[in-house]
Amino acid sequence: MDGVTLFNKLLAKRGLNPTSLAAAIKRPTAQSGFDRFKKGDIKQPRRTESFDLAARFLGVDALAFYDEDLAEREWARIEGYATEEAPRSTPPAPAPHVDAGEVVIVQYEVSGGMDTRGKLLLEAEPPGIIKSWRVDREWLQLNVRSYTSLANLCIVTGFGPSMKGMFNPGDPLLMDRGVNRVDHEGVYFFRVGDEGYIKILQRVPEFNGPGFVLRVISKNKDDFPPYDISPKNPHLHIIGKILTVWKSEQY
DSSP, X not given: OOHHHHXXXXXXXXXXXXXXXXXXXXXXXXXXXXXXXHHTSOSSOOOOHHHHHHHHHHTSOGGGGTOHHHHHHHHXXXXXXXXXXXXXXXXXXXXXXXXXXXXXXXXOOOBTOTTOSSBOXXXXXXXXXXXXXXXXXXXXXXXXXXXXXXXXXXXXXXXXXXXXXXXXXXXXXXXXXXXXXXXXXXXXXXXXXXXXEEEEEEEEEOTTSSSEEEEEEOSOTTTSOOEEEOTTOTTEEEEEEEXXXXXXOOO
């Protein structure tokens, strides 16, 4: 089931249309985008706060509109029947909470994280976990230049020695979980099977073809040499893009 089909089924089940949905979430300007998505003019809508609010109102994970397997599972859950594939063990981390101009950004839960059925196997466990940050809107404007939506911001605690030089194990990293593909070089949190990594990913042209591969680069290149992986690898999943890191120094 694709995202458009799921969206239309949810609207029909609730007796809604794009206009009434936009009114229900108090975002009237979102009506045109909902209408285009309903008609199939766009297959994957841009992740915005309005879209995340709509998904929450409709009672589904917003990522279901981008993932056909997840769309099937979410519809099965709503209809009360089971699919052949087992559901995820836990829901994704909650979205940041906004209150009186302050934003509470919560951790990304690696144990039973998004699109995994158990704890991700990391190259090393982080020395303690940072549970949440409470910041004001001005801090976000000054320190985080761009992100897909406020609802997609979360914290990952740095782990392992491979990225030393950029951050140390235990350092806080701000991740945008709305970025699930590599369009530009950057630092990404991704998994291959059940193993999780935080690395620099760089698009590199294929030697014998028109496509490209992803070069996986560690900051600590002496101990962790680069290697390539195909973006078409069915076991590869980009969990999110690291936007900002805070490197600790011990004195």
